[in-house]
Amino acid sequence: MSKQSSIISTNELDIGFPGKGRKSATVVASDINVALHGGEVVCLLGPNGSGKSTLIRTLANLHNPLDGDVLLNGKNLNQLAVKEIAQKVSTVLTDRITIGNISVYELVAFGRSPYTGWFGSLNKKDEEIVEWAIASAGIEQFVDRDVLHLSDGERQKVMIARALAQDTSAVLLDEPTAHLDLPNRVEIIRLLRKLTHDTQKGILLSTHELDLALKAADSLWLINREGEVITGTPEDLVLDGTFESVFEKDSFDFDRSTGSFTLHNPNKEAVYLTGDAVPVFWTRRALEREGYKVVENNGTALQVEARTKQEAFEWEIISKENKNCFTSIKELLKALKKNQKLPQ
Structure with a gap:
């Protein structure tokens, strides 16, 4: 047939x-x-x-x-x-x-x-x-x-x-x-x-x-x-x-870039997320769940880089004056909550 x-x-x-x-x-x-x-x-x-x-x-x-x-x-x-x-x-x-x-x-x-x-x-x-x-x-x-x-x-x-x-x-x-x-x-x-x-x-x-x-x-x-x-x-x-x-629906939005639905409307500052494909995918999900708006252009005060390091991953929060590294998404989210405004 x-x-x-x-x-x-x-x-x-x-x-x-x-x-x-x-x-x-x-x-x-x-x-x-x-x-x-x-x-x-x-x-x-x-x-x-x-x-x-x-x-x-x-x-x-x-x-x-x-x-x-x-x-x-x-x-x-x-x-x-x-x-x-x-x-x-x-x-x-x-x-x-x-x-x-x-x-x-x-x-x-x-x-x-x-x-x-x-x-x-x-x-x-x-x-x-x-x-x-x-x-x-x-x-x-x-x-x-x-x-x-x-x-x-x-x-x-x-x-x-x-x-x-x-x-x-x-x-x-x-x-x-x-x-x-x-x-x-x-x-x-x-x-x-x-x-x-x-x-x-x-x-x-x-x-x-x-x-x-x-x-x-x-x-x-x-x-x-x-x-x-x-x-x-x-x-x-x-x-x-x-x-x-x-x-x-009012309760969620469809994200064309990931092919998935977001459950929460962003209520926190924008984050410019860069890095390797696998950690970026999962970091994006975590950030959006916490209410951050993930953007694809570097015009924000807050930048997160997610990298693959041998068989593990690492994350870095980058501001104008500081860089802070973490070994888990849990640590990354904790730091973002603690520092809603990173030091300049």
């Missing part, structure tokens, strides 16, 4: 919740024109309540559109049989597994049901696909375990394996990193990227992990507070201000 082929696309799609008539319906987002291609990871982002889950469910044929069209390989979704859709699109939702007395292998094998039926037996090809899905998701070591005895991270990998066993061109995931700790969140995103580029499947996932999405996505779909969906390459959406505007 080429990356240019459109697996799922929409035409003037409106999503939301129906009322007694079209005028009484609750429209969450409207005039959506997006396309998911093979061989790409797309992250769906937006503020809480913007309609991310509703869009995922609508594209998966689990929720009826209010208006417009969802196309699967160029064919209107509402003209296709459920079985045909299930052979082309697999979905992983946030719902927790509550059934017991079923092994990991058996749950993954359920992914073959669009081909075998719920009570159909697996043939050799089905078994080979299930084994491939298990290996691809990296869950071989607990394949015989009861699914209720899995950790959240293990359970999410199993659900991804089930979606892979379904052998579809597109995989849609609603908050696949929800309830996971940071190492597992990173591992799931890394797994999805690898699967996309190894198999040329199109993967769409909704997420609140903004930093991870910026690093992992080939493309972003942003739902803003006005119910508009804006698409583009992550870096372009950051540079043109679109990404920042979608998540604009």
Whole structure:
């Protein structure tokens, strides 16, 4: 499958919740024109309540559109049989597994049901696909375990394996990193990227992990507070201000130079920070957390230099008349607090 082929696309799609008539319906987002291609990871982002889950469910044929069209390989979704859709699109939702007395292998094998039926037996090809899905998701070591005895991270990998066993061109995931700790969140995103580029499947996932999405996505779909969906390459959406505007709040700001959000507004003097890349990155975070405004031009009375020294780091506060050296960020911050105005 080429990356240019459109697996799922929409035409003037409106999503939301129906009322007694079209005028009484609750429209969450409207005039959506997006396309998911093979061989790409797309992250769906937006503020809480913007309609991310509703869009995922609508594209998966689990929720009826209010208006417009969802196309699967160029064919209107509402003209296709459920079985045909299930052979082309697999979905992983946030719902927790509550059934017991079923092994990991058996749950993954359920992914073959669009081909075998719920009570159909697996043939050799089905078994080979299930084994491939298990290996691809990296869950071989607990394949015989009861699914209720899995950790959240293990359970999410199993659900991804089930979606892979379904052998579809597109995989849609609603908050696949929800309830996971940071190492597992990173591992799931890394797994999805690898699967996309190894198999040329199109993967769409909704997420609140903004930093991870910026690093992992080939493309972003942003739902803003006005119910508009804006698409583009992550870096372009950051540079043109679109990404920042979608998540604009009074409590934090997006820093284009670092690709991260700052939680605190600066209330202290400006600091000109220079030095080596690694210590500068972490020093900047610490300074901004303490309320200092970090600037890139040397027009301030306060300058901090962060340097790599063999296998350690050192910091130096430089004023017009004095230089003070430190061996940790903790010491640096303590000195800055003690000397709000450095001696001239």
